[in-house]
Amino acid sequence: MKEPINGKAWKFGDDISTDLIAPGRYFHLRTNLPELAKHVLEDADPEFPSNVNPGDFVVAGRNFGLGSSREHAPTIIKLAGVNAVLAKSFARIFYRNAINVGLPVLICDTDKVDEGDELEVDLSAGIIKDITKGIEITFNPLPDVMIRILNDGGLASHIEKHGDFKLED
Amino acid sequence: MYSGEHMGKTISEKIIGEHAGKEVSAGDIVVAGVDVTAVQDGTGPLAVQQLRKINLVEAKNPNRTILFIDHAAPSPNRDLSNAHNILRQFAKDTGVILSEVGEGVCHQRLVESYVKPGDILIGADSHTCTSGALGAFSTGMGSTDVAIGIALGKTWLRVPETFKINVTGKFQKGVYAKDLILHIIGMIGADGATYKALEFSGETIQNMTMSERFTLTNMAVEAGAKTGLVESDEVTRRYLKEMGREDEFRPIIADEDAVYERIIDIDASAIEPVISAPHTVDNVKSIKDLAGTKVDQVFIGTCTNGRLDDLEIAASVLKGKQRHPDTRLIVTPASKQVYIQAMEKGYIQTLVEAGAAVMAPGCGPCVGVHQGILANDEVCIATQNRNFKGRMGNPDSYIYLSSPATAAAAAVAGEIIDPREVL
Ligand code: SF4
Numbered sequence: 371m372k373e374p375i376n377g378k379a380w381k382f383g384d385d386i387s388t389d390l391i392a393p394g395r396y397f398h399l400r401t402n403l404p405e406l407a408k409h410v411l412e413d414a415d416p417e418f419p420s421n422v423n424p425g426d427f428v429v430a431g432r433n434f435g436l437g438s439s440r441e442h443a444p445t446i447i448k449l450a451g452v453n454a455v456l457a458k459s460f461a462r463i464f465y466r467n468a469i470n471v472g473l474p475v476l477i478c479d480t481d482k483v484d485e486g487d488e489l490e491v492d493l494s495a496g497i498i499k500d501i502t503k504g505i506e507i508t509f510n511p512l513p514d515v516m517i518r519i520l521n522d523g524g525l526a527s528h529i530e531k532h533g534d535f536k537l538e539d
Numbered sequence: 540m541y542s543g544e545h546m547g548k549t550i551s552e553k554i555i556g557e558h559a560g561k562e563v564s565a566g567d568i569v570v571a572g573v574d575v576t577a578v579q580d581g582t583g584p585l586a587v588q589q590l591r592k593i594n595l596v597e598a599k600n601p602n603r604t605i606l607f608i609d610h611a612a613p614s615p616n617r618d619l620s621n622a623h624n625i626l627r628q629f630a631k632d633t634g635v636i637l638s639e640v641g642e643g644v645c646h647q648r649l650v651e652s653y654v655k656p657g658d659i660l661i662g663a664d665s666h667t668c669t670s671g672a673l674g675a676f677s678t679g680m681g682s683t684d685v686a687i688g689i690a691l692g693k694t695w696l697r698v699p700e701t702f703k704i705n706v707t708g709k710f711q712k713g714v715y716a717k718d719l720i721l722h723i724i725g726m727i728g729a730d731g732a733t734y735k736a737l738e739f740s741g742e743t744i745q746n747m748t749m750s751e752r753f754t755l756t757n758m759a760v761e762a763g764a765k766t767g768l769v770e771s772d773e774v775t776r777r778y779l780k781e782m783g784r785e786d787e788f789r790p791i792i793a794d795e796d797a798v799y800e801r802i803i804d805i806d807a808s809a810i811e812p813v814i815s816a817p818h819t820v821d822n823v824k825s826i827k828d829l830a831g832t833k834v835d836q837v838f839i840g841t842c843t844n845g846r847l848d849d850l851e852i853a854a855s856v857l858k859g860k861q862r863h864p865d866t867r868l869i870v871t872p873a874s875k876q877v878y879i880q881a882m883e884k885g886y887i888q889t890l891v892e893a894g895a896a897v898m899a900p901g902c903g904p905c906v907g908v909h910q911g912i913l914a915n916d917e918v919c920i921a922t923q924n925r926n927f928k929g930r931m932g933n934p935d936s937y938i939y940l941s942s943p944a945t946a947a948a949a950a951v952a953g954e955i956i957d958p959r960e961v962l
Binding site for chain 2: 385387389390393394395397398399400401402413432433436437438439440441442445459461462463466467470471513515524525526527529530534535537
């Protein structure tokens, strides 16, 4: 995978639902993702959509992305320029959707990371450096199937490339 | 099985194995055929766009691919009207089925007309697990996963481990399937069953109607589960017969020696009416702790509790009464079929006379897009499955989840009360 990526941490708590990520009141913007992305996570942190910088990280607690199956949720996090989401655990559908749209999702212990910390993430080495704190955090590697899909740029590109699922050699 | 040792299979292992063309066990990752695919108006346009982007504008099984217009039906604004037309055009181009405005919520329509025991269903809606009550493996995924399922007729799956939820005993008066599932979610937590399948079994489940079983499997995802399942039996057969498709019945049962990750025993007779308080579904409280909470809006409907028996309970509570003057009442039948039957039985008349605003079949205000957005600081008690902050269109409002009996009782009282006081 790519070079290590650097950015700032935006810290969120447990149980960040897809209603907080992509609120239902913007349902009508689902066919206009750049507009929808202007509201990403605003109900969890009103500062986030206007102040997030390309390359930043979303860092959360348990069960990130619970709730609806809306793939718009990981899509607009990615569109906002977020490099990866780090959380203690993810809800199942969100996790799968994130890989399908090419957004890396990393399961790790996020307790030591604070809002604003400078992070460097090496996806292939499986290491997160909190430069502000001077610590390293490891994350569980993704399942092989998901690495393949992610490396192909998401599920649609995977199928376009292989004409079918190609989950093993 | 060269070892000579037979490994018992759960319902998920059996169904997925059949569709993968080989024996599978929990933890295996397989590509499996899918029988039914579905999207709705919130997730479908993106699925269509994905297929158009990679030039795969076709459906493997058009007769069992359904596009539902239910979340914003009828459309409240032009953006959504245009989104609806993306689905209508795709249906024209590919010959798949379009479920139009007024026909009902996807999950209710799926169980009425499309899913049968032993099927695999993938749907771009998290409550796709509802159909599991028919003895089908049904799970929610995102737009792209389902888009690929539509085009190729298959998907990839990790075979889930299973929690067996074994329920015995009879409900007390005023306690329903909804109270049971809220109780279970409160017990195991919103992520207590992430990636797992929940198999609901035991005498209480065997004695339930299909409608009650749908209420249970519908909410499996609220514990993080991949699906909820019930073995198909005579109750299932009778239901399919009522739906005019008895020939689609097939017994789907787990092996006696199936391997479960966890077995949870529940005594139904010990459960009291409960409510999920804001802002998470697992924030489950006894009704006693919340009695007296003032309620601005009551909503009865959705894929969880918008069926005929739910409207019957609501009508029996509201018969000859009026909604509290400070409390609005919104009722949305889950499908056209439910609506017609509720009219024939007089429930709709009763509810309207009691002051209800009855909406066209669909999701109604459940997802915060129209038909009952809450004002700041308002409180709603709803029979739906989610109470996340902002769910009903306003992050500065409060949603409580309950059974239809509890919701209807609140409509009369203007505040949360124990439904047993009015039943
Ligand atoms: S009724 Fe509510 S939970 Fe059910 S499909 Fe519609 S929006 Fe989703």
